[in-house]
Amino acid sequence: MQEIRKNIIQGAAIVLAALVLGIFMVCTVKTLKSYDDTVTVRGLCEKEVPADRAVLRISYSAQDNDLADLRRTLEDNDKVIISILKQAGFTDDEIKYTSARINDRYDGYYTSNITYRYGANQTINVFTSKMDLVGKLQNSIDADLLKKDIISSTYATFEYNGLNEIKPAMIAESLKNARSAADEFAKNSGSEIGKMRTASQGYFEIDDLDENTPQIKKVRVVSTVEYYLK
Numbered sequence: 412m413q414e415i416r417k418n419i420i421q422g423a424a425i426v427l428a429a430l431v432l433g434i435f436m437v438c439t440v441k442t443l444k445s446y447d448d449t450v451t452v453r454g455l456c457e458k459e460v461p462a463d464r465a466v467l468r469i470s471y472s473a474q475d476n477d478l479a480d481l482r483r484t485l486e487d488n489d490k491v492i493i494s495i496l497k498q499a500g501f502t503d504d505e506i507k508y509t510s511a512r513i514n515d516r517y518d519g520y521y522t523s524n525i526t527y528r529y530g531a532n533q534t535i536n537v538f539t540s541k542m543d544l545v546g547k548l549q550n551s552i553d554a555d556l557l558k559k560d561i562i563s564s565t566y567a568t569f570e571y572n573g574l575n576e577i578k579p580a581m582i583a584e585s586l587k588n589a590r591s592a593a594d595e596f597a598k599n600s601g602s603e604i605g606k607m608r609t610a611s612q613g614y615f616e617i618d619d620l621d622e623n624t625p626q627i628k629k630v631r632v633v634s635t636v637e638y639y640l641k
Contacts, residue, residue: 448602448639448640448641449608449637449638449639449640450593450596450597450604450637450638450640451635451636451637452589452590452592452593452596452635452636452637452638453589453592453633453634453635453636454584454585454586454587454588454589454590454591454592454633454634454636455585455588455631455632455633456581456582456584456585456588456631456632456633456634457629457630457631458577458581458629458630458631459620459627459628459629459630460571460573460577460627460628460630461542461571461626461627461628462542462569462570462571462625462626462627462628463540463542463570463571463572463573464538464539464540464569464570464571464572465537465538465539465540465541465542465545465567465568465569465570465626466536466537466538466567466568466570467536467537467539467545467548467549467565467566467567468534468535468536468537468565468566468567468568469492469534469535469536469537469552469556469563469564469565470532470533470534470535470563470564470565470566471488471492471532471533471556471561471562471563471564472530472531472532472533472562473485473488473511473530473531473533474526474527474529474530474531475527475528475529476527476528476529477529478513478529481513481529481531482513485511485531485533488533488561489508489533489535491556491559491561492535492552492556492561492563493506493535495548495552495555495556496535496537496548499544499547499548500541500544501537501539501541501544505537505538505539505541506535506536506537507535507536507537507538508533508534508535508536511531511532511533512531512532512533513529513530513531514529514530514531515528515529516528516529516530542569542626545567546626548565549565549566549567552565553565567625568625569619569625569626569628571617571628571630574615574617574630577630578615581615581630581632582612582632582634585612585632585633585634586610586634586636589634589635589636590604590636593636593638597640600640602640602641603640603641604638604639604640604641605638605639605640605641606638606639607636607637607638607639608637608638608639609636609637610634610635610636610637611634611635611636612632612634613632613633613634613635614632615630615631615632616630616631616632617629617630617631618631
């Protein structure tokens with residue numbers, strides 16, 4: 412009789428242990444499943460900023476049958492252009508140029524079809540942060556040089572180098588917009604947003620505002636965030 416009672420107690424203990432283990436496993440599975448429910452959203456941040464650096468390129472060509480005369484022409488033209496740039500307000504440190512590219516047109520061509528044996532191409536660059544001067548000069552310098560018998564082509568490119576200053580605020584804004592998108596998803600799906608699971612910041616893109624406004628830049632970043640749902 413005592414042995415039967417002992418067996419009953421052991422059996423009840425085993426059943427109870429199995430029941431507790433089963434309840435624990437069910438709770439664990441539900442918890443793990445809740446961590447499988449996630450939503451991935453993207454947050455966009457865009458900002459328009461003025462360019463803070465420009466490269467002004469002034470190019471021209473010259474030709475002659477005498478190499479020494481061609482070099483003198485190049486030297487004279489360079490002096491005229493540099494004089495105009497300095498009068499506009501640019502300094503020697505901002506004006507950069509190298510020797511012109513000179514080619515001998517008799518090399519590989521029929522000489523009977525060539526008027527001038529030597530041709531040269533020269534480009535004078537201005538690297539500056541004086542955006543107002545660039546804007547004024549690029550619209551007038553070609554006409555001014557034409558009056559001095561120099562046919563030139565002037566082109567300006569604009570850059571923005573202040574990304575590090577605006578990057579933290581833009582990242583924060585993109586994450587805020589991502590959270591707003593996640594909250595909207597949770598509202599529509601009858602769930603709640605939990606903790607952030609993963610987050611990745613996209614590359615910052617800097618483009619011209621449009622083809623007619625290169626001096627204004629559009630900075631763009633997209634952050635991708637994954638949240639747990641509960």
